[in-house]
Amino acid sequence: MRKRATAKQVAEAAGVSKWTVIRAFTPGASITEESKRKVLETAAALNYTPNLLARSLATNTTGQVAVFVDDFANPQKLPFLESLTEKLQAAGLVVMLININNHFDHVNALLHADQRQVDAIILFGTAFRDETLTDLQLGNGMPPMFVLARDSQIEGVPAVVCDAELALREIVDHLHAKGYKRPGFMSGAAALSTALRRRQHFAEFWAEKGVTDIALLSAEKYSAPAGAASIRRYLSETAAQDRVDVLMCENDILAIGAMDEIRGKFGLRVPEDIAIVGFDNYELGGSFAYGLTTYEQPRNEMVDVVLKMIKGKIEPETITLPGRLIVRRSA
The missing domain is CATH 1.10.287 (Helix Hairpins)
Incomplete structure (x- = not known):
């Protein structure tokens, strides 16, 4: 050689x-x-x-950023990952993608990334719990961590998120104006969805309009089959006159699965019998087959902010950014 x-x-x-x-x-x-x-x-x-490795000895930086991801089966993560990796690489940074799920010890993964001398860690997913980030093994010498697309309640770990409060207020205002009166909410896995706060805000804003009886549906994970299974249980157990007239799903994948089940197995119409709303503006949801009303996160803007924090162009702090409501025929 x-x-x-x-x-x-x-x-x-x-x-x-x-x-x-x-x-x-x-x-x-x-x-x-x-x-x-x-x-x-x-x-x-x-x-x-x-030789970038040799240069890193002189600069005390490696140009490497670890991105921790959970729930790879959720296709809505791919557009985010595309934007994130593209912008990091364009800034001269090398992306180290680490698969994190319930079978891996998050603390050991964080320590492993630190041993690789990464300049920063981006937590992209919902499975990162507060106790993980405050583990005593993760001392003050850890590289800076940033949470993308979910809330962080840990001091010193800033988050860049879509403004969930603003998003759900716009969604509920739209649904209320359209005359819906019997809302329901389908969340993903209970331990993960709490970080998104969408169900909490959905209930709060309906309560302001005098509606406190909200049907709560739960899916085991963020997938179309899980969304279909959740709505199947609900419709099988609930009399027609007692069913919701609009169902908000925590993301578009759940909504797509629910719509397929509503129309296919039960022969119901969307939105005439049950209106459906999703979240994230997944590309398939905009197709003619679904026409899904949804809320689009400011994906590129969120990634830009994280990159500026990593590069030291702005001070690290939790930042919420507005998205936009996209109204289609499903609601």
């Missing part, structure tokens, strides 16, 4: 110092255009690329 060319060899071939070679590959470094051109041309001829 051919040995990799070194910065010293490039410097000798280009007739410059080794430090000039290093500056040529350092964004924003002071170097003349002519010297930079000469170095880059020589480096290309020698097939040289800078």
